Amino acid sequence: MARASLSPEAVVDHALRIIDEQGVAALTLSAVAAQAGVATPSLYKHVRNLAELRELLSARVMNEMSDQLSEAALGRSGDQALRALMDAWRAYVLRHPHRYFAMIQTPDAGRAEAGERLIGILLAVLRGYGLEDSDAIHAARCLRAAGHGFVVLEAGGAFGLPEKLNESYDLLIHMISSGLRTPR
Numbered sequence: 001m002a003r004a005s006l007s008p009e010a011v012v013d014h015a016l017r018i019i020d021e022q023g024v025a026a027l028t029l030s031a032v033a034a035q036a037g038v039a040t041p042s043l044y045k046h047v048r049n050l051a052e053l054r055e056l057l058s059a060r061v062m063n064e065m066s067d068q069l070s071e072a073a074l075g076r077s078g079d080q081a082l083r084a085l086m087d088a089w090r091a092y093v094l095r096h097p098h099r100y101f102a103m104i105q106t107p108d109a110g111r112a113e114a115g116e117r118l119i120g121i122l123l124a125v126l127r128g129y130g131l132e133d134s135d136a137i138h139a140a141r142c143l144r145a146a147g148h149g150f151v152v153l154e155a156g157g158a159f160g161l162p163e164k165l166n167e168s169y170d171l172l173i174h175m176i177s178s179g180l181r182t183p184r
Helices: 008-022 029-036 050-073 078-095 097-102 109-127 133-155 165-181
Strands: none
Touching (some): 050 097, 050 109, 078 097, 078 133, 078 165, 097 133
16 A cells, blocks of 8 residues: 555554454554555554554444444344344454454543444443433443453353353343343
8 A cells, every 4th residue: 555545544454454364462553564565654644653553443343343233233122132232242253353352442532432332332222121321331331241251252262161152142142131121
């Protein structure tokens, strides 16, 4: 890619290619510059440093996930929306494990819009269970923790017992949906 066609978005594209092919540890500004066919200092016109690149990359991943989760849950409610959301979440992570692992999970102003969009989708699904306000926030935290935990362990190859993972994931969704339908 010629230097003239670089932009922050293009730099993120190059970073994602590196992560997809080589993993998170391979992401450096010099690797991105080599991928883009430019000298490392040329990147500084588009990103301040590696930390900013990671911020932009995280926002991109959150937005990709939001697109897929939103599309999956659209037009559904209750258990159907929950299943669609969780299946889409799992599918994204299994398709792009390195991207998911590269995503910065903590809230930050640089990713606020992308993070709010992603959480907004979770909250919309939870409204199908009649959850609002702080009840919805608590449920979203539990849903995120359960979904994230399962897919991170699965993508990392941490489930070694012979039972089928799809059956375990179905049970997880059942347990979550049952809990959401049970008043506290």
